[in-house]
Amino acid sequence: AQKVTQAQTEISVVEKEDVTLDCVYETRDTTYYLFWYKQPPSGELVFLIRRNSFDEQNEISGRYSWNFQKSTSSFNFTITASQVVDSAVYFCALSLPGGGNKLTFGTGTQLKVEL
Amino acid sequence: NAGVTQTPKFRVLKTGQSMTLLCAQDMNHEYMYWYRQDPGMGLRLIHYSVGEGTTAKGEVPDGYNVSRLKKQNFLLGLESAAPSQTSVYFCASRLSGGPYNEQFFGPGTRLTVL
Numbered sequence: 001a002q003k004v005t006q007a008q009t010e011i012s013v014v015e016k017e018d019v020t021l022d023c024v025y026e027t028r029d030t031t032y033y034l035f036w037y038k039q040p041p042s043g044e045l046v047f048l049i050r051r052n053s054f055d056e057q058n059e060i061s062g063r064y065s066w067n068f069q070k071s072t073s074s075f076n077f078t079i080t081a082s083q084v085v086d087s088a089v090y091f092c093a094l095s096l097p098g099g100g101n102k103l104t105f106g107t108g109t110q111l112k113v114e115l
Numbered sequence: 116n117a118g119v120t121q122t123p124k125f126r127v128l129k130t131g132q133s134m135t136l137l138c139a140q141d142m143n144h145e146y147m148y149w150y151r152q153d154p155g156m157g158l159r160l161i162h163y164s165v166g167e168g169t170t171a172k173g174e175v176p177d178g179y180n181v182s183r184l185k186k187q188n189f190l191l192g193l194e195s196a197a198p199s200q201t202s203v204y205f206c207a208s209r210l211s212g213g214p215y216n217e218q219f220f221g222p223g224t225r226l227t228v229l
């Protein structure tokens with residue numbers, strides 16, 4: 001069975017600080033996909049990024065970057081120069097082939113960015 | 116395109132009452148999902164569908180039923196609501212194919228069972 005762990009329940013930072021959200025996953029499959037979603041205070045879930053198990057290249061998109069390391073089963077998310085608008089709950093999720101390609105979510109990390 | 120819509124946005128039920136939550140998508144997606152979100156537990160899958168006329172159980176299916184009579188709609192039913200079903204319910208849809216396709220989520224339905 002697969003599992004996603006987000007050990008950080010809540011993180012508070014001051015604006016312009018860098019912050020890293022941790023995600024550790026468990027699966028016996030060799031083919032899988034990892035996702036990050038953002039849930040702002042308005043409540044909707046917004047897709048941020050996907051990564052497949054065969055692509056360990058790090059990804060950068062503006063102030064966001066993702067570090068995928070199969071050796072430690074981690075897919076961490078870093079926000080550089082955080083802003084108040086980054087305040088949200090961030091979810092990491094895992095999807096396997098077949099069976100409806102269901103998403104297994106972590107419990108989420110609440111990020112609060114203060115002035 | 117409206118994307119994924121959910122009806123209603125809020126609802127208060129009394130224990131034992133029944134209700135149906137409607138999810139509609141206009142993206143011609145094959146796959147649809149119902150999740151519930153509870154504090155400290157992330158999102159958990161209730162039921163899902165890989166196509167019109169098909170449904171399958173997820174992680175927490177007890178107390179819920181679903182139907183997918185039309186490709187664009189996925190209904191979630193509570194036959195006899197219980198306080199433990201107080202939650203925020205999210206519907207999602209995605210294209211068929213591999214697990215690389217992201218799910219698109221609706222705005223959620225906040226349900227309170229008294």
